[in-house]
Amino acid sequence: MKLSGNAIIAKTLAVYGDSLTDKDYDALLRKNSVKSAVAYLKGTKRYGRVFAGLDDAFMHRGRIELLLRGDVFDIYARLCDFIPVEKGGFRDFALKRAETESILVALTFASIGAYDQIAVYLPEYYHTSFDYISLAGTKSIRKMTDGFRGTRYYRVLKGIASLNEDGKPDIEEVSRALYADYYKWALSCIGKQFSGSELSELKAALKRQVVLGDLLAKYREKAYFSDEAERLGEKGAADILREINGKFFKNKIEIDKDNLEMAIRRNSYDYYRRRMRMSKNPMMVLFAFFGILETERQNVTTILESIRYSLPPPEIEKLLVI
Numbered sequence: 002m003k004l005s006g007n008a009i010i011a012k013t014l015a016v017y018g019d020s021l022t023d024k025d026y027d028a029l030l031r032k033n034s035v036k037s038a039v040a041y042l043k044g045t046k047r048y049g050r051v052f053a054g055l056d057d058a059f060m061h062r063g064r065i066e067l068l069l070r071g072d073v074f075d076i077y078a079r080l081c082d083f084i085p086v087e088k089g090g091f092r093d094f095a096l097k098r099a100e101t102e103s104i105l106v107a108l109t110f111a112s113i114g115a116y117d118q119i120a121v122y123l124p125e126y127y128h129t130s131f132d133y134i135s136l137a138g139t140k141s142i143r144k145m146t147d148g149f150r151g152t153r154y155y156r157v158l159k160g161i162a163s164l165n166e167d168g169k170p171d172i173e174e175v176s177r178a179l180y181a182d183y184y185k186w187a188l189s190c191i192g193k194q195f196s197g198s199e200l201s202e203l204k205a206a207l208k209r210q211v212v213l214g215d216l217l218a219k220y221r222e223k224a225y226f227s228d229e230a231e232r233l234g235e236k237g238a239a240d241i242l243r244e245i246n247g248k249f250f251k252n253k254i255e256i257d258k259d260n261l262e263m264a265i266r267r268n269s270y271d272y273y274r275r276r277m278r279m280s281k282n283p284m285m286v287l288f289a290f291f292g293i294l295e296t297e298r299q300n301v302t303t304i305l306e307s308i309r310y311s312l313p314p315p316e317i318e319k320l321l322v323i
Contacts, residue, residue, distance in 0.1 A: 009083050009283040013290050016076060017277060019047040020297060026323055029304050030314040035060050038308055042301070048072075062306060063121060069301060073294045074099065080287055091190040091203070091284060095291050100129050101179045104154060105172070107136050107145065112170050116140055142170055157182045177218075184211055199282045206288060209272070213265055216245050220261065266322045270296045296322050 021029075025045060032038040036057055042048040051072045055064070074095065081092045103122070110118045120137035131152050139145045146164050149155040157178050163170040184207060191203045220241045242261065249268055269292065276289035300321050307317040 006281070006283045009080070010281070010286050012083060013080055013283075013286050014277070016080065017290055017293065020293070021045065021047060021300075023323065026300070026304075026321065029301075030317055032308060035305050035309050038305055039065075048301075062309075065305060066302060069298045073291075073298050076294060077287075077291055080290075084283065084287070090194055091187065092287070094187055094190075094288065097183055097186060100131075100154075101183050103129065103133065104149075104158075104179060105176055107133075108142070108164075108170060108175055109172050111139075111142055111145055112172055153182065153186070154179070180214070195284070199284070202276075202280060202282050202285050203288065206276070206285065209269075213245075213249065213269070216241055216248075217262070217265060220245070263320075263322070266296070266299075270322045 025041075028041055029038055032041060039052055039055065039060060043052045051068055055068065077095045084092050106122050107119045110116065110122075116137075116139070120134075131149050131154065136145055136148050139148065142164055146155070146158045149158055158164055158175070161170070161175055161178055163174060187207055188204065191200055191207070195203060245261070245265070249265070273289040273292040273296075276285055277293065280286050280289065300323065303320050304317060307320065
């Protein structure tokens with residue numbers, strides 16, 4: 002059933018209303034075992050269905066991670082069903098991003114010779130445009146690259162020299178190339194499908210992701226190779242921190258190397274919540290909600306893993322984006 006723009010927004014906001022509350026987070030932080038935390042989540046409207054069939058014997062990290070990722074994707078897919086076909090191209094943004102991430106996971110394991118781990122992370126909650134199972138069965142980087150023939154990813158991967166050699170591939174280079182291709186695809190989609198304020202809003206959201214990601218990557222590089230940056234007369238890590246602070250935080254908070262990534266995650270979360278409240282563009286609302294779902298997934302994963310390793314509640318709270 003296809004709905005009007007206002008109905009799609011209302012549907013998304015209704016699902017958003019099931020998100021974990023501050024009270025839920027406080028209760029989870031007081032749990033002293035993964036089993037008791039999962040039991041609490043089973044009692045919430047948001048996660049009751051997700052963990053309903055999870056047996057105590059299968060509460061290991063990999064299984065919980067797959068359940069949480071699958072749930073985010075399921076919610077996204079169900080909301081996408083309400084979007085008219087003519088607006089369908091960009092609605093695949095989460096699928097394309099998930100494919101990009103799965104390729105990086107496979108190549109990362111392959112780069113260290115851990116081919117047996119690729120199948121463990123099989124994305125069983127969606128259908129890829131390539132044969133992931135065959136990828137998991139390869140024992141060669143070259144053969145893995147050839148497995149993407151017939152997809153847009155093959156052209157990208159074939160252009161990366163380290164994937165066509167017998168040595169260890171440069172995963173950072175692969176990541177940059179794949180994400181550049183993802184954003185090129187996304188910008189092309191919205192350029193064809195939207196106009197006016199809808200186009201401007203989506204373009205701004207994508208540009209924001211690109212710029213933040215690029216600045217964060219540059220910061221990491223300069224932080225590790227600051228001497229080389231200064232020798233070449235380039236911006237150092239401190240300069241990039243100031244740029245991020247001015248562009249995205251209006252110099253309102255003190256940002257340093259220890260809180261940079263968390264500050265960016267919280268800033269992005271606040272941005273998505275504002276878009277959810279203010280936007281009249283159904284696709285923008287869906288895009289923002291996906292960011293919120295991903296943030297909550299990361300929070301739940303962080304809580305469960307922190308409890309598993311007996312981290313004190315105050316320390317766990319510092320790692321959450323709420």
